[in-house]
Amino acid sequence: MNTYAVWAHPQLAAQVLHIRRDGRSEIAVRVAGLHSAQQVFRLEQIIRGLPGVQRVAIDAPAKRVRVVWDRQHTSLPGLLDAFANTGCAAQPLRRGSIDDVRSRESHDALKRLLVAGMFAMQVMTYAFVIYIGAVDFVDFTTRGLFRWLSLLSSLPVVLYSATTFYTGALGELRRHQLGINLSVSLAVLSVFVASTVNTLRGSGEIYFDSVSMFVFLLLAARYVEQRARHRSGALGDAVIDAAPLLAERRHADGSLETVAAIELVAGDRVHIAEGSTVPADGVLENAMAEVDEALLSGESRPVQRYRGERLIAGSLLLTGPAELRVEHSGVVTVSARLNALSTRTRHARVASTPASEREIGRFVGRVLLLTTLTALGWLLVDPSRAFEAAVAVLVVACPCSFALTRPATLTRALGILAERGVLVTDSSALTTLGRVDYALFDKTGTLSVPQLGGAAIEPLCGNDRNVVLQLAAALAHESSHPLARALASAARQYGLPRRAQAVQVNTGAGISGAIDGRLLWLGHADFALAPSGHVISPDLSSALLLADQHGPIAAFHLDEQPRNDAQSTLDGLRDDGIALVIASGDSKSRVAAFAARLGVDDAHGRQSPADKLQRLRAARQRGLVTLAVGDGSNDAPILAGADVSAALGSGTELAQAHADLLLLDGRLDGLVQARSIARQVTQVVAQSRRWSLIYNLCAVPFAAFGLVPPWLAAIGMSLSSLLVVLNALRVGRVGPAASPVLRA
């Protein structure tokens, strides 16, 4: 198990270990193969049994394990070996992944909920005695005592459990917003203060029971929502951890090895293909590269970097390839930045949009206005009932359920989709996806997987088959295009490719470079033959050509197989009323043949990225809602230009950076799933909103006319919140897609 020996390197260890104050080390790892409760237990027992291990926490849905242990007794490689020996191979995660936020949040919520519940029950018993006392055998002083006891028992509820609302309200005020926390805080505090005043005075109504129950029920609804949110978060984490940022490390002999970016150390040489992420801070070693540092500067525009200049981890390489000498590893800032990159999708989990916040703000504003009007109205008619009626309106009309509807439903949908191999990076895209009626697909790499069969290599002008393959592979190795990748992987079995110099990748056309001083071009016929001016027979025009200054050297006939689920996905989308279009840079005849095979009528060949974008714009102008699906760097413009975009997880990072949805494991059918979930979200949100509006419209008049006592208002409002949260959990339960969940 020498694969883990690298982790003995102090720089690497520093990236993943968190040294605790007591001198022990803490690490978070992603483990593969935790499928059953049995395995979880066995793993826990074995790790716990290692010398020096203090704590093991297994988060099964997230496939994460956290271990606190003493490194004097068990080394880091030893610990990882122990994981591997149980059959659950562990991949250490960056130090930043050790976050307690989720468990801290849920512990906190649970404590608040229980304190509120316990003391609300106490207050309720006292209230019961007071109600009876008003009728019968409890004398006046005892009644006074019970009022004081109620005050005392509701203190922990108001001063501990409900503080989460106060801090939320303060945050909302600081952001100049009206939110639900504000109206909840107002209701709780005003009722509590008024009841306290009445207790001190010894006369007047007290509402300690209502206020405690209100807080308890509201916390219960929030707790349910939080659990669902954490579960989706855990599923998303599991998916993200499964695809760590990779780097291609160059060995002294020129060969490349794929390693996790986290394992790079200073002095390593790294090869970066166009469209990939720069995996570590370093110095550029080839002539020029164009990068997009949007992740760092927030501004997306190409920046040119020349030999000897620094490339910063996390930026995207636009034109490549680039050779990098790693300068840093384990530097906190870099790992934090890379963490930000891989957790890009996590932003979406907050699942609230400025638009919905404004909506809630307006709603709260109206509720506050209505409360004031009710109070004023009653002050004119019967001042003694003004307070009670105003409080009832404030509580009954609190738009908690309205505010919870969208986040709760979207959170649930994102979690379900993550489980089914679709990562949503922009939650608002999910709403738009439900309305899509035009889909533009890239062909190569998206709908099809190119492969190079042995018979498909055609040496021209008497060249040797293996030699031409080696030359072509040396060029192909430098690019991330799917055709180039297929070529490079086919050549791998014939030994090491040679090293190409001065390589340039022309997006959508081909690759040029020099091998042992010989200038070579690999790509479409037009591109490869431009320098020599040769003309070639039409039957080779669709092949990939390798040529030098004098003429063609070889032709490669790449065979394209549709992805396994391409047919079913396209059928599913077509049945759903979406117009399908295939646009590809490939030759017209090949595109037409491929489209016919999949039953798509609208197919276009020889399309440059600009042509595709033009096509998309035209569709948008006709009022269609567009979806773009692609995988390569040349698809980035259309992905950015469509209403909703999806990229394959196997595609380049440049494409992924512009996509709203990521389809993992090369599964196109995620699109159909996402579409049906998006529809459900729209339905459930509309239903929940209708419900909360109807509830508010019905309840408010009764409350305003003083017919609803505050305790009933509290129950009604909390139940309606709970109903909305439970309704959100219906997403993903129904429909044909339910079977994988049942199996899980």
Add this chain to the structure above:
Amino acid sequence: MNILLALIPLTMLGVLVAVAMFFWAVNHQQFDDLDNPGIMPLLEDSAYGEPAAEVARSNDPTGRDPG
């Protein structure tokens, strides 16, 4: 009614003890995983004794790990 003077502090004490116990339980991760421990008594003891068989099973290609 004088019994109230003894019973009320007693219930208060009961609530405080219950809350303290609950806080202890939450802080010791007793509520973090509510699904898996329930299955523990149903597991066969042999599962702990034969790591080799278990390793083989977890590498089973028919597992639900996608592609």
